[in-house]
Amino acid sequence: MRRLKLMAPLIVTGVLCAGGLAYASSQFTQTSVITLTAKKAGKPTGLKASLLSADPGAVQPQGLKTLTITLPTKTKFDFKSTAIKQCKASEVEIKATLGSACSSKSKIGSGTAVADGAPVLPTIPENATAYAGHNQIVFLLTPATAGAGQVLVLYGKVSANKVTTEVPVINAGGLNIVITALDLTIKTIGAGKQAFITAGSCTGGKFVVKSGFVYQTGATLSITSSSKCSK
Numbered sequence: 001m002r003r004l005k006l007m008a009p010l011i012v013t014g015v016l017c018a019g020g021l022a023y024a025s026s027q028f029t030q031t032s033v034i035t036l037t038a039k040k041a042g043k044p045t046g047l048k049a050s051l052l053s054a055d056p057g058a059v060q061p062q063g064l065k066t067l068t069i070t071l072p073t074k075t076k077f078d079f080k081s082t083a084i085k086q087c088k089a090s091e092v093e094i095k096a097t098l099g100s101a102c103s104s105k106s107k108i109g110s111g112t113a114v115a116d117g118a119p120v121l122p123t124i125p126e127n128a129t130a131y132a133g134h135n136q137i138v139f140l141l142t143p144a145t146a147g148a149g150q151v152l153v154l155y156g157k158v159s160a161n162k163v164t165t166e167v168p169v170i171n172a173g174g175l176n177i178v179i180t181a182l183d184l185t186i187k188t189i190g191a192g193k194q195a196f197i198t199a200g201s202c203t204g205g206k207f208v209v210k211s212g213f214v215y216q217t218g219a220t221l222s223i224t225s226s227s228k229c230s231k
Contacts, residue, residue, distance in 0.1 A: 023217050025057025032211035034069060035227035037188055041202040044195035046188040052181045060118040062219065063178040068164045068212040075161040075200030079135055083190030087131040087138055091153045099129055099140045106131045111184035113141050117175045124149050128184050137163060150177065161200055169216060202229035
């Protein structure tokens with residue numbers, strides 16, 4: 001598995017470029033490690049994701065606008081699998097019930113997240129839960145501690161082997177909030193033809209995953225991670 005750490009947004013030519021005002025300092029870093037839990041192509045699989053941004057040279061890291069995860073070719077999602085149920089609750093219902101409006105069988109993963117509300121609240125711990133929706137993954141972030149945090153629902157739209165998540169500008173009480181970390185595990189669910197996710201192509205002994213970042217500043221970034229596999 002390879003972990004890439006990209007420095008200096010205006011220096012890494014061809015990987016990170018500013019398409020607008022670049023608020024990130026030269027100390028900005030972004031890591032993304034996304035792996036499949038299966039060891040063979042064509043087998044049921046889960047996913048593990050670990051993303052982290054930091055910028056010691058700025059008040060807070062630049063906010064993410066769009067994240068596109070491209071999984072190995074031929075990776076399949078089956079939202080009609082009998083092994084899951086789709087969460088059909090609205091965003092309002094999900095927020096109001098902290099996720100209980102979704103069937104327990106629609107819950108496909110969990111983990112943690114961190115938000116940055118600097119300079120007032122630079123570290124805001126959150127719980128992260130993933131649900132199967134209609135051709136999309138519903139991500140729910142809820143405060144991990146009382147008195148701080150915000151309930152947020154994001155949608156990762158699935159098309160073939162790609163998951164695209166739009167992140168809105170987040171403002172709470174006049175504070176600009178940036179999601180800086182996410183550690184999430186999506187379980188291996190179902191078997192055979194009823195697997196929720198089926199691992200795609202194993203290329204050169206690796207499952208290769210690409211993470212494409214577009215930031216609110218207009219900057220873009222691409223990171224590749226991989227895990228060992230066999231055909």
